[in-house]
Amino acid sequence: MEIAEELAKQQKAISVAEFFEKNRQILGFDSAPRALITCVKEAVDNSLDACEEAGILPDIFVQIRKSGEYFQVIVEDNGPGIVPEEIPPIFAKLLYGSRFHSLRQSRGQQGIGISAGVLYSQLTSGKPTRVISKIAPDRPAYYCELMINTSKNEPEIIRAEEVDWERPRGTRVEMEMEGSYVRSRRQSVYGSLKSAAIVNPHARITLVEPEGNAEIFERVTENLPKKAYAIQPHPEGIELGELIKLLRYTEKKRLRIFLKETFSSIGTITAQELCKRADLDPERSPAGLDHEEAVRLLSAFKQIRVKSPPVDCLSPISEELIRAGLEKEFRLDFIATTTRPVSVYSGNPFLIEVGLGYGGELTKEGRVEILRFANRVPLVYQQGACAITHAVESVSWRNYSLSQPGGSGVPTGPAVLLVHIASTNIPFTSESKDAVADMPEILAEVDLGLKEVARKLRRYLGRESLLAERREKEEIIRKILPRIAKKLSDVLDRPEPNIGPVVARIMGNLLVSRESEQQDGRISVRLVVENHSDLIRSFKLHELLGERAEAVSPPAKVIPLGDGYDHHWKLSIGPGKKATISYQIGANGKEPAEPVVEGLEPEIVTGARVI
Amino acid sequence: MSSERPGTDPRSKRAEENLLRLAESLYNQFQRGVVPHISLPSRTKSNIEFSSRDDVWVYGDQETMRSVKTVRGAKTLLKTVHLTELLIDEHLKNNRGSTLREIYYISENWDIAKFNEQAESDRLIEDMEIVTNLHREDFHVRPEEDGAAVFGPLRLKEQTRRGEKQMHCQEDVGEAGYQIPFNVDNIEFISHDAQLVMAVETGGMYARLIENGFDEEYKAILVHIKGQPARSTRRIIKRLNTELDLPVVVFTDGDPWSYRIFASIAYGAIKSAHLSEHLVTPKARFLGVQPSDIVDYNLSTDKLTDKDLQALKSELSDPRFANPYWERQIRLQIDLKKKAEQQAFAGKGLDFVTKTYLPERLAEMGII
Secondary structure: OOHHHHHHHHOOOOOHHHHHHHOHHHHOOOOHHHHHHHHHHHHHHHHHHHHHHHOOOOEEEEEEEEEOOEEEEEEEEOOOOOOHHHHHHHHHOOOOOOOOOOOOOOOOOOOOHHHHHHHHHHHHHOOOEEEEEEOOOOOOEEEEEEEEEOOOOEEEEEEEEEEOOOOOOEEEEEEEEOOOOOOOOOOOHHHHHHHHHHHOOOOEEEEEOOOOOEEEEOOOOOOOOOOOOOOOOOOOOOOHHHHHHHHHHOOOOOHHHHHHHHOOOOOHHHHHHHHHHHOOOOOOOHHHOOHHHHHHHHHHHHHOOOOOOOHHHOOOOOHHHHHHHHHHHOOOOEEEEEEOOOEEEOOEEEEEEEEEEEOOOOOOOOEOEEEEEEOOEEEOOOHHHOHHHHHHHHOOHHHHOOEOHHHOOOOEOOEEEEEEEEEOOOOEOOOOOOOEOOOHHHHHHHHHHHHHHHHHHHHHHHHHHHHHHHHHHHHHHHHHHHHHHHHHHHHHOOOOOOOHHHHHHHHOOEEEEEEEEEEOOEEEEEEEEEEOOOOOEEEEEEEEEOOOOEEEEOOOEEEEEOOEEEEEEEEEEOOOOEEEEEEEEEOOOOOOOOOEEEOOOHHHEEOOEEO | OOOOOOOOOHHHHHHHHHHHHHHHHHHHHHHHOOOOEEEEEOOOHHHEEEEOOOOEEEEOOOEEEEEOOOHHHHHHHHHHHHHHHHHHHHHHOOOOOEEHHHHHHHHHHHHHHOOOOHHHHHHHHHHHHHHHOOOHHHHOEEOOOOOOEEEOOEEEEEEEOOEEEEEEOOOOOOOOOEEOOOOHHHEEEEEEOOOEEEEEOOHHHHHHHHHOOHHHHOOEEEEEOOOOOOHHHHHHHHHHHHHOOOOEEEEOOEOHHHHHHHHHHHOOOOOOHHHHHHHOOOOOEEEEOOHHHHHHOOOOOEEOOHHHHHHHHHHHOOHHHOOHHHHHHHHHHHHHOEEEOHHHHHHHOOOHHHHHHHHHHHHHOOOO
């Protein structure tokens, strides 16, 4: 026998269950605390998906119980239930699911999650998973105990029976496994459910911890998220292999019909246009296209601009609910949110939503917390490997009033960032769904979303600091300075000093002061106008005198007015500069009234009346 | 220095004048339209420099400005003016005084000028000392803590509120010794028969030395410094050293905190560097317990804690300890990882410290 033939005998197909049995880290079961979190997360995701599809407000009960040396994980929902024949494959067959072939946003995608939990449970505790499900109040509940036959990747039913169950409908799953329960950090069952509650404000989630302590994450809205509809693939970014596959297996007989019906956002006119550019007969059979023709068709896709995919395949959280979710879990002074328009990567529509919370009870030190979500599922692990984190790191936060040591990286300060990516197909870096891959289109959209909320934050902080400065100055001027002046006059036994000039300086005001002295039987008057602001001030200064003044410098315009004369000067004084005006009147002249300034706001003038 | 007619003694007069000058400068700033402010030397470790003229540590040239442009600055100036009024009208004009703590409580009535904590009023009084170039004793402000007690062959005269009192610090005092007043400058030394001044950290050792008659046998003036020395304690040590020309030795526990006690007597403290010339005794010498004594006399010890070690290491980078003697001793102690109390000598018998250790150390230092 030839060596190749010898070797051929050893070749053997590997069951997917066996593969995952040996590579459990890929599915997120690499450590004892993490295994518990992943199991709970997968079960809760399924419950949320099922409730949303059935239009039911989710009410999910999670309990973690110590059972000997193992932990028991119980997740129960009020969803539509599962028909008995579907229960074994859903829970005990890997890669079995309803969503893999559909282009629609959902939490689960591949049909691995919960069956991986069942596999992990059976590997570590050797015990079967118990499932109860009921699909209608007048039907009995179905109970079964399941294990996975790993060499065949097929469910094995250990026991099955009809039972009574008090719930009208819903599903309950119980698994026992090795694990370790931690609290008090984000990477915990508590933390991941808290995050899930933020982006699923329509759900009520109850958690009973091993010590018996119960936490309820209450729902804040009765509105279900908008239902996401399945759509056809979008032509933008589609790959050649995918296109050839679609061409070969389509039932459509004509190319133009194929184009219109297989892809989203392509109408009759666009289909004609595509055929023309690819130099293909629109009436040809799609299956008959050869490789070179498929390449031409693909390049035609790239030449024309196809409109964005329809939004209704996606279900964003909405700005209003992001705000409500952040308000619910943090005490904040300021919240900014944004929803980006739908965009496309590799033919998959996606949409980015960003929320930013600031101030309140968030700690001032330390890095900003980033809450990452993909299709409403919190991403807890591998923050550093995620496109969302990378986009956060590459924004210049210093431009937006947040500190960022070294000018790059995650910013620091009392803020929290929430980024949600919704897509028919989230490009995760691995099957454990911890991190979103760095697709350029996604990075760009997250970047734009972050900058939008950051601009809102900058505006808010700018306003706040102006207000704070104003308040501080008001306090000095109204409360402190008069008291200092009063005390000084007490101590020194002198009249109270005039605080006007100091007030003008502190407020950056225009200060008008007038001195007069007797000279050779006449009164010499000197007006000094100081500009303490950092802007040029242009205005008119009026002196209402009982007579025409003499020796006026600089010259004034004089207008007779009833019983006197209005003298006025047009002045323009630069920042920090001053102007001096002098004139003389007769010794018997009436004491002129307060000088008058025309053309400025009253708040910025000290020592003169403003008209 | 009679004080029968309030406000007439020349020191109070000068204090009042200096305080009024401070108020006047603020008043004039208002009149001239200048934003009212006070400049002060900045009181940080980085602004402490060695004055080779007096061999003490004093403030350098860095200044901080306190102006009414900020709420904090404005409030501090308001408090300064309130305090000025208190010191002039209540203290100096009526020849009365308050403790630092009392001043903090008095400010309760000052509305928004009230001190938030005593540390704040204490700091402001130090600032006023710097601005007016006076000492808080001149404003009749006294500390809470007791000053030192003194025991030894010294005759002195104290100006008290109830007249002049004369006493001898061995014959006219009880076992605890003569309690010095907070204002040491009210004392006048008359005569003495001493050959050295010994500052002693703990009450236990102070009592042991008196019981054993050490003060008589070695003609020593014993000063009980009671932990971190108060200003008055440092002042009397300084005066005994300069006016009576007596050598000063400091006898403390053998741990890093006690070395700092010695440093504040001999080199000065950061918080009161403006008073260094007044309070610091650069000629004071460290007697013990030295780390090398732990080895030489085989003393009972405790292990150094992490905090002790940290303190020793920070002393190695403290400019005040930057000389070969301290470097050798501190490094030795870090190696030993041990510390010893003064009273550890009792393990060798109650007379050991006075019959053996102190005579040996004093001879080694060339004092007897």
